[in-house]
Every structure is written in C-alpha cells, then in structure tokens.
Amino acid sequence: MFESILKFSCSFGIKSWIxxxxxxxxxxxxxxxxxxxxxxxxxxxxxxxxxxxxxAILWKWNNQTIVGRYNNGGFELNLxxxxxxxxxxxxxxPYFHDSWDGSSNVGAIDGPDLWRMTVDGQDLxxxxxxxxxxxxxxxxxxxxxxxxxxxxxxxxxxxxQTLPGVGHCSSVDVTSVYKIVKTISxxxxxxxxxxxxxxxxxxxxxKLCDESWSLSGLTIKLINTP
Ligand SMILES: [Ca+2]
Numbered sequence: 001m002f003e004s005i006l007k008f009s010c011s012f013g014i015k016s017w018i019x020x021x022x023x024x025x026x027x028x029x030x031x032x033x034x035x036x037x038x039x040x041x042x043x044x045x046x047x048x049x050x051x052x053x054x055x056a057i058l059w060k061w062n063n064q065t066i067v068g069r070y071n072n073g074g075f076e077l078n079l080x081x082x083x084x085x086x087x088x089x090x091x092x093x094p095y096f097h098d099s100w101d102g103s104s105n106v107g108a109i110d111g112p113d114l115w116r117m118t119v120d121g122q123d124l125x126x127x128x129x130x131x132x133x134x135x136x137x138x139x140x141x142x143x144x145x146x147x148x149x150x151x152x153x154x155x156x157x158x159x160x161q162t163l164p165g166v167g168h169c170s171s172v173d174v175t176s177v178y179k180i181v182k183t184i185s186x187x188x189x190x191x192x193x194x195x196x197x198x199x200x201x202x203x204x205x206x207k208l209c210d211e212s213w214s215l216s217g218l219t220i221k222l223i224n225t226p
Contacts, residue, residue, distance in 0.1 A: 037089075040079060041220040052077055061214070062163060068214025069097060069166065071207045074116075074196025077218065081189060085222035088186040090124065090193060092117060093179050093217035098165045099172035100211050101200075102130025102142035103152050111140070114148055114198040115213060117180065120191060123147070124182045130155035131174050144178075167209035177216075183223070191220070 041052065046065050050056045055075035056067050067075060094115065104111035117125040126147050132140035132155050141152035156162070156176055165173035197213055204210045 035224045036226070038083065038085075038222045038225045039219060040082060040222055041077065041218065043219075044217045045215075052079055054078060059214070061166065064216060066095070066214045066216040068095070069208065069212040070197055070214075071199050071210075071212045072197060074194060076192055076194035077220070079191050079220065082191065082222060083225050084187075086185065086187055086224040087183055087222075088119070088191065089181065089183040089219075089221040089223060090117075090119065091179065091181045091217070091219040091221075092195070092215060093177065094195070095163070095214040095216055096129045096131060096176045096178070097212045097214065098131065098167045098174070098210060099170045099201075100129045100131045100142075100176075102132060102140040102155060103128045103148065104130075104132075104140045108200065109202050111200050112148060112198075113200060113211065116194075116196055116198070117182075118194050119182075119184060119186070120188070122184070124184065125180060128152075129176065129178075131172050131176050133172075166212065167206075169204075169206060169209040193218075193220070 043049065045058060045067050048058055048065055050058065053075055058065055059068060100113045101111035102113060112128045114128055115125065116123060127144035128142045128148050129144055130140045130142035134155050140155065142155055142157060143149065143152055145158050146153070158178060159176045160179050161177040163175040163177060165175055195215060199207070199211050201207050201210045
C-alpha cells in the first residue's frame with residue numbers, strides 16, 4: 001500500500017516538486033527502515049518433496065498430502081549454510097487427530113499426551129493437547145499454550161480449526177488444528193527443528209487409530225539478514 005501511495009504522490013498528487021521530493025524521501029526512508037528477513041524453508045508438503053527432512057512419512061488426507069501420521073514418533077528438519085541472521089521465526093501447523101487426552105495422568109493409562117517442538121535441542125513447545133469433551137462433570141484439560149506443568153487450559157485452547165477425525169475407533173472423532181508461531185534468538189548457520197509426540201494409551205490395541213498427529217505446514221524465516 002505504501003508503494004502505491006508513493007507512486008501516486010510522486011507522479012500526480014503534489015504540485016511542488018520540492019514538497020514531493022521531501023515527501024517521497026521520508027516515505028522511502030520509512031519503507032527501508034526496520035529489519036530484513038528471508039524465508040529459507042516453506043512447505044505444505046503437497047509436492048511430496050522431503051528434502052531436508054529426516055524421518056518424514058507422507059500420507060494423503062482431507063485432499064492434502066501432509067507429514068504424518070505418528071504415534072510415539074516424529075521427524076526433523078535440518079538446514080545448513082544459512083545466511084547471517086540474529087533471530088528465526090518458525091511457523092508450524094500441526095493436526096492432532098482423535099482422542100488426545102491432554103494432561104490426564106490418572107493411573108498413567110491414557111496420558112499425559114505430550115507433543116514437543118525443539119530448535120537445536122531447545123524446547124519451544126512441550127505441551128499437552130486435548131480433544132476431549134469438556135463439561136462440569138468431565139473435562140480433560142491441556143497445558144497448551146503453556147508448557148506442561150501445573151497449569152491447564154480447556155481442550156482446544158488456541159486451536160484455529162477443527163476437522164473430522166481420522167481413526168474412527170473412539171467416540172472422540174475430531175482433529176484439532178493449531179498454528180504455532182515462535183520467534184527466538186538464533187545466529188548459527190545451521191538449524192535443526194524436531195517434532196515428536198509422547199502419547200499414552202495403554203488401554204487400546206491400535207494406538208495409531210486411537211490418537212495420532214500430522215504436520216500440514218512448516219515455514220522457517222530468518223530475521224535481520226544482510
Ligand atoms: Ca492418550
């Protein structure tokens with residue numbers, strides 16, 4: 001929008017060329033100020049390309065080719081020879097399928113159901129997720145968007161969408177979708193981002209059918225590049 005205003009103002013809007021020059025100079029200065037950034041990885045996995053991915057399995061669901069699905073598993077992204085930068089922004093879109101039980105840990109039968117995202121070994125997400133129903137008599141809460149610990153939130157907190165379930169082997173037949181955006185200080189020319197779950201379901205035979213997860217998108221952006 002600024003560029004459109006700039007073009008219009010410089011071409012037609014201001015009679016005095018001196019005023020026009022000053023206006024354009026100031027506006028151009030505004031456009032050029034701030035940090036620079038560079039997207040170094042951006043995939044919705046539709047092409048089936050698994051370059052830079054380790055442990056990635058692909059499957060097609062809901063008319064999408066995505067990475068997944070996992071139960072007590074995961075994959076990682078490795079990038080190297082990155083240009084200079086001072087921070088990195090990671091945007092991930094995980095799908096949590098079926099009967100995730102959140103922070104439930106009664107008898108260690110069906111939880112806690114944890115999902116972890118790390119950068120170079122540092123936890124950015126280490127949280128429970130819940131697709132459980134929630135009413136005054138029964139509610140399996142989740143820690144997300146907080147780290148797993150002592151504080152919990154209602155199921156689906158901060159989810160951006162729900163989709164149908166996948167396994168169809170329990171009464172919880174839903175997929176919760178999250179868009180997770182994390183920005184951290186980072187200067188190394190290499191980066192490793194890993195995703196994995198620690199699901200618990202001791203009371204079912206088909207664990208993958210009971211609960212699982214996928215990743216439908218991943219974007220890595222460097223900030224303050226040359
Ligand atoms: Ca569980």
